[in-house]
Amino acid sequence: MPLDLNASRIKLKAAREHIERLKKCTSPLDPKYYDISLIETPGPVIMLNPPKSYRLVYTPKEPIPETLANIIGDALGNLKSALDYAAVRIDAPGTYFPTAPRSDLPNQRTLTKLEAALPGFRDLLLNTLRPENGPDEPLWGLIGKANNENKHEDFIPTLTMVEVQGINARIGTSSLNNCAGGDDAARPINLIRSAAPIQFSSDCKTLVAMTFGASTSVPNEAVIPTLNRAADAVERTLNEIDKSANPYPWASGSGAIANNP
Structure with missing residues (x-):
């Protein structure tokens, strides 16, 4: 019976959609x-x-890092599910894809089960997908952490404001054109102070920088590029499993695994 990875690819697509939503x-x-x-x-x-004194103030309407953490957690959760769905198709329900630290992988019981169901899986995982000291190993740590109950809290990003662009204001007889100012985007920021009333245009653009926190496996790494790399790693994994299980191009996805309808 062919190894069908469609469910995994649907989860991968959902993860990429969450990443795109985060970017937008x-x-x-x-x-x-x-x-x-x-x-x-x-x-x-x-x-x-x-x-009187006057201040032009940037104010968050909600806890922005915590809100964005929900999207990040959803993206990583879908990546983890994509891998777990593949493990289920290889072996049986209740089997999870091994995402433990690389040093722990050789002794993983799940790895033994997947090797028995798909001969060659062990070598594929340890030497191709997750080689020792491989550059993607921090990404596997990030994905692996998405399987616990507090995953959204774990992925609260460090959010810093690069700048609020396009501030146009008039203070008395003075004008400020296309100015910028910024600080921590998660807190109120005084952009302009004045002893005179301020007239301003609201056509501003706020640019922010998001990085993963110190408690993750990718501390201080930019969130969106890192998520894209994690999605690429999962896609490579699915492709390699597909080639290993379904080695005949003419079969269009057929393979040698027969214990999972």
């Missing part, structure tokens, strides 16, 4: 996540006609 809502940052508004602050009440 952060490049630039979607305005639904923040507000830029003018705040007027009264002067000291002890003064007669106390002077």
Whole structure:
């Protein structure tokens, strides 16, 4: 019976769609996540006609890193599912794809089961897909972590604002054209302070930088490129398994595994 990896490829496609969604809502940052508004602050009440001050302030509308972590977790969860679906097709329900640290792989019981069901799988995994000190090993650590209950919390990104671009404001008789300012995108930011009222255009663009946190296997790595590399690693894995299990091009996906209908 041929080894059918369609379910795995559907999960891989879903992961790439989550990555694209993450890119669309952060490049630039979607305005639904923040507000830029003018705040007027009264002067000291002890003064007669106390002077007011004005601030143009960037304010998050929700916990942005935690919100984006949900999308990141969904992408990685789908990548993990793509691998696990392949393991189930090779062996049986309840079998999970080995994503343990590379040093632990040779002794994994799951690896023994998959080798028995698909001879050559052990060599494929240890020497081709996950060679010792391979460049993709941190990505496997990231994917492997997506199987626990707190996966979204584990993937809360470090979010920093590169800048708010295109700030156009008038303060009294002075004009600020196409200015930029920035700081931590997860917290309120005072973009402009003034003793005079501020008139401003809201046609701003907010650029942010996202990196994985220190507790992950890819600390300080840019989130979207890293997710794309992880998806590519999963796709290579599925392709290699497909070639190993279904070695005859004329069979269009047929293979030697017969214990899974």
